[in-house]
Amino acid sequence: MRRVGVDVGGTKCLAVCVDGDLQVVAEARRPTPKGPEAIIDTIAELVGELAPFDSIGVGVPGLVTMDGTLRAAPNLVDIREFRVGALLTERLGVDVHVDNDATCAAVAEWKRGVARGSDDFVMVTLGTGIGGGVVAGGRLVRGANGFTGEIGHMVVDPGGPPCPCGRRGCWERYASGSGLGRLARDAAVAHRLARVVEIAGNVEDVRGEQLAVAAREGDLEALEVFDQFGRWVALGLVNLTNILDPGLLVLGGGLAASADLSSGPIRRWFAELLYAPELRPHPRLEFAEMGERAGAIGAALLPVVHSL
Structure with a gap:
């Protein structure tokens, strides 16, 4: 099982691929561009670098709805009602799970870090x-x-x-x-x-x-x-x-x-x-204890925790 997670930050986008033991086996990064279309393009490029994969999750800063829409993001320029999940699912042909970046960090600590168990x-x-x-x-x-x-x-x-x-x-x-x-x-x-x-x-x-x-x-x-x-x-x-x-x-x-x-x-x-x-x-x-990869690792696990 290979799961890809992308952490979209105000200055950089970090993507990781984790295996069945939740170990990072590959990663890629890019500067965060301005505008929703450019962000979708960047995420798609990062995901493509880490193929093959079985699932995708994305963490973004701001208010994220259940269907993966980013309502607003204080650190991303010109972002309102950004349908991250739907746009990426259509682009990549895989169901993409989206959540808040801090929530993703919590998931990483829960499954692999100090909150394990x-x-x-x-x-x-x-x-x-x-x-x-x-x-x-x-x-x-x-x-x-x-x-x-x-x-x-x-x-x-x-x-x-x-x-x-x-x-x-x-x-x-x-x-x-x-x-x-x-x-x-x-x-x-x-x-x-x-x-x-x-x-x-x-x-x-x-x-x-x-x-x-x-x-x-x-x-x-x-x-x-x-x-x-x-x-x-x-x-x-x-x-x-x-x-x-x-x-x-x-x-x-x-x-x-x-x-x-x-x-x-x-x-x-x-x-x-x-x-x-x-x-x-x-x-x-x-x-x-998970460090800068926490958001991306947690994002990779969103398809798992969203189904619990």
Whole structure:
């Protein structure tokens, strides 16, 4: 059995072919082009490079309906009501399964990664924004419309900063990579984080990367911002736990690279904020292990998990 998965990102498209043991046996990549027709052409080219295959899945960023239509994608230009599944099925002559990219990453961790063997877990991808995937009772949760997992737009502060989605105080304004950068710049504007500003060159260029450098040097003000960031991450995780009661929480995305700085604060604040912590088992908190191929590997497995 050879299954092909394609992860369509804002800058690149990565395709992999996995065998019956879920091992990657081939891969190919291309820059992500602009416009729906060019994206379909690119996916078809990638899939052709990895032939022969028995099934195809595609992961895309944004709201994906049950029939594989991408309603909107913040990081893809001129994309609205993009019938990814139908267009690729017609083009390739094979039924193509489509889902959200963070959901695909969750599938990869479930079937091959840190969540293997878990029937109830939540995957949270912390990158420029926040995405997620939910498995409950041994099945991928898709919801009534296919939109389960848009957890970054859970409102945690109604009076908070504006989000590109048009609302205020979304979780990803605080707990994403861009959120970490904003927390750092706010601290720098308040005449803190002198070492971080020195590394960045000026306040406007302060980002999470410079904050991490200073924190690893032992800078107390930088570590304090990571503690603040950990509280915001934990707040969202607690809300998800109170609603879904998972046995495992998996953190992935680009911010997993700073796990050495964020793990301690996240775990500490989670234990403090969790409802009735003395009456319930705490879910395990683990960091994802599948890396940049997670979305493509999970996409390859969509035909399997969509049928469960």
